[in-house]
Amino acid sequence: MSAYLGIDIGSRVVKVVLVGAHGRVLARAVAPAGIDGPAIAAELTARVCAEAGVGPREVGYTVATGYGRVRFCEADAEVSEITCHARGARHLVPGARTVIDIGGQDSKVIALDEQGRVADFCMNDRCAAGTGRFLEVTAEALGLSVEGLAAEHALARQPVTISSTCTVFAESEVISHLARGTPRPEIVAGLHHAIASRLLGMAGRVGLTPVVVCTGGVAQNAGVIAALEAIGKVAITVPPDAQLAGALGAALIAAARAAERR
Amino acid sequence: MSASPDPLATLRGVCEEKLPAWIRDAPKGSTIGVACSYAPLELLHAAGLLPVRLRCPGPPPADSDTWLPPFTCSVVRGLLGMAVDGSLVDLAAVLLPHTCDSMQELAGICRLVAPGVEVFTFVEPLAVESPYAQAYLQQELRGLADRLRERLGRRITDEGLRESLALYNRIRQARARIDGLRNRLPALDAWAALAAAWLLPPEDYLEAAEQLANTLQDAEPRMGDRPRLLLAGSVIDEPLIPALIDELGGQVVGDDLCNGMRDADTLASESGDPWTALAVRLLRRGACPAKHAPSRPLGQRLADLAARTRAQGVVQVMVKFCDPHAFEVVPATQTLSSAGCPQLLLEVEAGSGRGQVRTRLQAFLELVSGGP
Numbered sequence: 001m002s003a004y005l006g007i008d009i010g011s012r013v014v015k016v017v018l019v020g021a022h023g024r025v026l027a028r029a030v031a032p033a034g035i036d037g038p039a040i041a042a043e044l045t046a047r048v049c050a051e052a053g054v055g056p057r058e059v060g061y062t063v064a065t066g067y068g069r070v071r072f073c074e075a076d077a078e079v080s081e082i083t084c085h086a087r088g089a090r091h092l093v094p095g096a097r098t099v100i101d102i103g104g105q106d107s108k109v110i111a112l113d114e115q116g117r118v119a120d121f122c123m124n125d126r127c128a129a130g131t132g133r134f135l136e137v138t139a140e141a142l143g144l145s146v147e148g149l150a151a152e153h154a155l156a157r158q159p160v161t162i163s164s165t166c167t168v169f170a171e172s173e174v175i176s177h178l179a180r181g182t183p184r185p186e187i188v189a190g191l192h193h194a195i196a197s198r199l200l201g202m203a204g205r206v207g208l209t210p211v212v213v214c215t216g217g218v219a220q221n222a223g224v225i226a227a228l229e230a231i232g233k234v235a236i237t238v239p240p241d242a243q244l245a246g247a248l249g250a251a252l253i254a255a256a257r258a259a260e261r262r
Numbered sequence: 263m264s265a266s267p268d269p270l271a272t273l274r275g276v277c278e279e280k281l282p283a284w285i286r287d288a289p290k291g292s293t294i295g296v297a298c299s300y301a302p303l304e305l306l307h308a309a310g311l312l313p314v315r316l317r318c319p320g321p322p323p324a325d326s327d328t329w330l331p332p333f334t335c336s337v338v339r340g341l342l343g344m345a346v347d348g349s350l351v352d353l354a355a356v357l358l359p360h361t362c363d364s365m366q367e368l369a370g371i372c373r374l375v376a377p378g379v380e381v382f383t384f385v386e387p388l389a390v391e392s393p394y395a396q397a398y399l400q401q402e403l404r405g406l407a408d409r410l411r412e413r414l415g416r417r418i419t420d421e422g423l424r425e426s427l428a429l430y431n432r433i434r435q436a437r438a439r440i441d442g443l444r445n446r447l448p449a450l451d452a453w454a455a456l457a458a459a460w461l462l463p464p465e466d467y468l469e470a471a472e473q474l475a476n477t478l479q480d481a482e483p484r485m486g487d488r489p490r491l492l493l494a495g496s497v498i499d500e501p502l503i504p505a506l507i508d509e510l511g512g513q514v515v516g517d518d519l520c521n522g523m524r525d526a527d528t529l530a531s532e533s534g535d536p537w538t539a540l541a542v543r544l545l546r547r548g549a550c551p552a553k554h555a556p557s558r559p560l561g562q563r564l565a566d567l568a569a570r571t572r573a574q575g576v577v578q579v580m581v582k583f584c585d586p587h588a589f590e591v592v593p594a595t596q597t598l599s600s601a602g603c604p605q606l607l608l609e610v611e612a613g614s615g616r617g618q619v620r621t622r623l624q625a626f627l628e629l630v631s632g633g634p
Contacts, residue, residue, distance in 0.1 A: 063634075067617065079634040082625035106618070118629045120604070123622060253634050 003054045004061050004258055005045060006251025007075065008084065008244075009037040009068030012104030012132065013217060015247035016044040018052050018059075023091060023252050026052035028244055037068035045074075061258035063250040067105070079253055081246050082110055082121050088249030089213045090116040092239035097209040100199060100228070100236070101245070102218035104132040107199055111206040120206040130198035132218045134167045138191050141174045142184055146221070152188040153223030159189035170194065188223065196227035203232070213237050215245035269470040269477070270451060273458035277501070280319060281349055282461050288312060291354040291414070297341055297368075298359040299460075299525045300386050300550065304540055305403055307464060308426040309416035311354065315460030315521065316341055317499040321613030323347070329371050330364075335583040336611035337497060338364040345376040354414060355380035357406075362552050362586055382409060389554045390545045399541040423536040427543075429464055434526040436471035441516065441523050443478040445485045449493075449504035449514040457498070457521045488513040489630045492568045495579030496587055497521045499612060503579060506620050512627045516571035518564060519579075524548040551590035560590050561597025568603050575604040575630040577623070582611040604630055 003026060008015040014033050018026045027048035031040050041064070049056065064075035065084040072078070081101075089099040090112060099110040107130045111120040124130050132146070139146050160182055162173050170191070177187045195218075200208075212234050218224055219242035229236050241248065276282050285293050294306055295316040306313045318340020325346065326339040341358075344350055356379055358369040369383045384406050387395040410416040437456055444452045455474055459467050489512045493503070497520040507514055517523050530536075530543040548563065549555035568576055576598055580587045591607060598605045606626040608619060628634045 070620075077634075080621050080625035080628055082621070083628045083634050117633055118625070121625060121629070122607075123618070257634075 002060045002258070003049075003052065003058055004251050004254035005048075005059050005063070006084070006247040006249065006254055007041045007045065007062065007064045007072060008081065008247035008250060009033065009041050009064065009066040009072060010104055010246075011067045011106075013243070014040045014044055014068075015244050016041060016048050017244055017247040017251045018048045018054065019248070019251040019255055023255060025248070026054065028241070028247070030243065033068070037066075038072045041068070041072055042074065061254040061261070063254040063257070065246055065250045076254070077257065079250060082108060082123075083118055084246045084249035084253065085215055086110050086112055086116070086118045086249065087252050088245035088247070089215050089239070091248060091252055092241065092245060093211060093213045093237050095211045096213040096237070098203070098207070098212040100203065100212065100214045102130070102132060102195075102199065102214065102216040102224070104217060107131050107202070107216070109199065109203040109206050111209065122202050122205045124198070124202060130195050130202065132216070134170065134195060135191065135218065135221070135224075137167050137171055138174050141171045142178070142187060144184075144188070149188055149192070150222040152185045153192055153226065155185035156183075156189035158186060159193045159227075160186050162190045162194040189227070192221070192223040192227040193231065195224055196231050199228065200232045208232060208234050210234060211237055213239065215239070215242045217243045219243065269473040270455065272470045273462075273467075273474065274451065274454040276458050276461045277454040280317070281344070281352075282314060284463065285314060285352050288463075293353050295350060295353045295356040296359075297357070297365060298361040299520050300359045300361065300544060301357050301384065302403055302406065302540055302544065303464070304423060304426040304430050304530065305407060305418065306357065307429065308418045308423040309407070309410045309414070311410075311416065312463045313357075316344060316356070317461070317497075317521075318344070318612050319500045322611075329375065333583050334364050335581045336613070337499075337581055337584075338368050340612055341368055342371060342375070345372045345379060348376075350376060350379045353379070355382055357382045357384055359383070360385040361550070362584075380413060382406065382413075386544060388552070390549060391555055391557060395545055396538075396541050399544060400537050403537055403541060420536055423540070424532065427530040427536055427539055428532050429468065431529045431532065433459060433464060433468050433471065434529055436468060436475055437523065437526045439475035440471060440478065441526070443475065444515055445483040445513070446478045446481045448485075449507040449512070450501055452514060453498065453501065453504040453522070456517070456523065460521050485513040489627050490515045490572060490574045491627075491630070492516050492518070492564065492571060492573035492576045493522070493579065494518040494564050494576055495608075496581040496584050498579060502614065502616060502619060503577070503608070503610075503623070506616070506623050510620070510624050510627050512623070515573050516567055518548065518567060520550065524550065550586075552586035559593065559597065561594035564594060565597055565601040565603060568598070568601070573603070575606065575626060577606045577608060577626065579608045579610060582609050
């Protein structure tokens with residue numbers, strides 16, 4: 001059996017996807033990156049191969065992507081996360097024309113042409129504003145887990161305004177709101193609106209052509225998606241396995257490269 | 263300088279030094295640091311000075327915050343750092359043209375923090391196409407010559423200025439030859455070969471550049487079908503970006519950079535009044551985003567250059583907090599988009615991290631190649 005590996009070594013999380021013929025997902029795995037993403041990637045690779053019953057020699061091609069891609073020496077090739085997320089998102093949502101990827105420490109907006117190729121992109125280039133890390137820091141200040149943010153957002157009547165896009169200053173604003181007795185759901189909704197505004201400001205450079213797809217770990221936060229839809233006035237599709245889009249794209253590119261090599 | 267066995271090594275070597283080592287061996291009082299490509303190099307050379315561009319690789323010093331607001335670019339911060347740490351003491355003087363407000367303010371701050379450094383300013387016109395610009399600029403050039411005479415005892419003759427115009431014309435022609443032979447050079451080597459024009463004594467650069475161009479002329483093209491990029495933007499003082507383009511499998515087919523080819527498109531007339539010739543060259547050269555040149559907008563120049571060099575994409579490198587460039591980038595981006603030219607905006611500063619720049623360049627190369 002031929003199989004192809006996609007390994008996305010992100011700044012916070014490592015994702016590995018193994019696909020077989022025609023891009024069928026055989027196995028997947030996710031784990032925190034810790035301090036040695038490539039080592040975690042090697043562990044996850046062994047795990048997905050074992051789960052799928054694929055021996056090391058049966059892996060026809062491996063593509064690494066993400067922040068730690070350059071340090072993962074076992075890959076046959078490294079491809080940027082922009083290209084991989086685009087490929088993965090288009091596979092998950094065939095009509096996708098815009099991909100908003102919100103990762104742990106960066107975010108990007110990718111415009112796709114009609115054929116699904118990357119036509120333009122932009123990435124946040126200033127700080128953690130608009131990233132998962134922003135939510136982690138501010139959730140902690142609120143005494144919440146990241147996973148609890150969406151449920152809290154659902155209880156909000158009116159989001160407060162969080163004016164700082166700097167994570168550190170936003171944390172100070174959150175503490176000030178708490179001190180004033182602002183209900184926590186409204187602060188959470190305000191944070192989600194802040195992150196959405198930052199992302200949509202960036203998206204203005206490349207456009208928001210429907211179908212808009214959101215990928216990355218933060219895509220699992222329904223509060224952020226609701227804020228993006230409300231402010232951007234656009235429907236957003238979150239595919240299952242949104243967090244795995246980069247790794248899936250890498251695996252699909254690996255399969256295509258293997259086919260070219262034959 | 264005798265003929266170098268390896269001119270490229272000479273040109274690359276000077277780009278690796280923060281302040282070129284030759285300055286310490288030059289006759290005392292003979293070198294002048296300049297901070298902008300609008301500095302009238304020919305005039306300085308005719309005054310018997312050796313102009314050298316002040317470059318600012320690496321992160322700017324933390325104590326620059328003492329003197330400058332936080333929205334000041336790393337170029338100005340780096341120059342201030344050189345004034346503060348004593349790097350400029352081997353120079354006879356420093357010339358700071360009025361490139362932008364930050365650069366102008368820097369002149370005043372330098373006088374405060376480094377009172378031993380002789381600082382000259384040069385206020386070239388911003389509206390370079392104004393009917394009054396040439397008369398004003400000639401007056402400013404004469405004024406600078408007067409100040410050089412008063413403060414450094416340097417005199418300029420018409421004949422001397424004419425000879426310097428001819429020398430710098432030959433330098434621009436040599437740079438143009440190298441520019442036209444980029445398909446024989448990796449991006450990093452081409453960047454160094456052109457940036458060195460601002461860092462070596464002009465006679466030494468000319469010799470090395472002509473020698474390199476002759477060597478390249480006889481060499482086979484070696485960049486093959488690598489994706490073809492045009493590199494545009496502010497000054498690139500560090501090798502990071504061209505080195506990454508090489509590493510990621512791209513090639514640079516042309517540039518519009520402050521320390522690249524931007525000023526090399528116009529030669530000075532070698533007949534007639536040399537002061538007029540110098541002023542006309544400065545006004546007609548490729549305009550920097552800090553200038554107002556409505557008939558020659560940056561975007562159209564980039565689109566034309568991209569078409570001429572068959573570039574598949576344009577990488578615009580903007581130094582963070584460079585306001586003139588940031589405003590110019592918006593219409594330039596629209597023009598390039600209308601021309602169907604893919605583009606990447608890289609906002610960087612001295613000492614920028616490698617990871618994010620590498621990801622963006624890699625993705626852009628994948629984009630212009632039509633996929634990974």
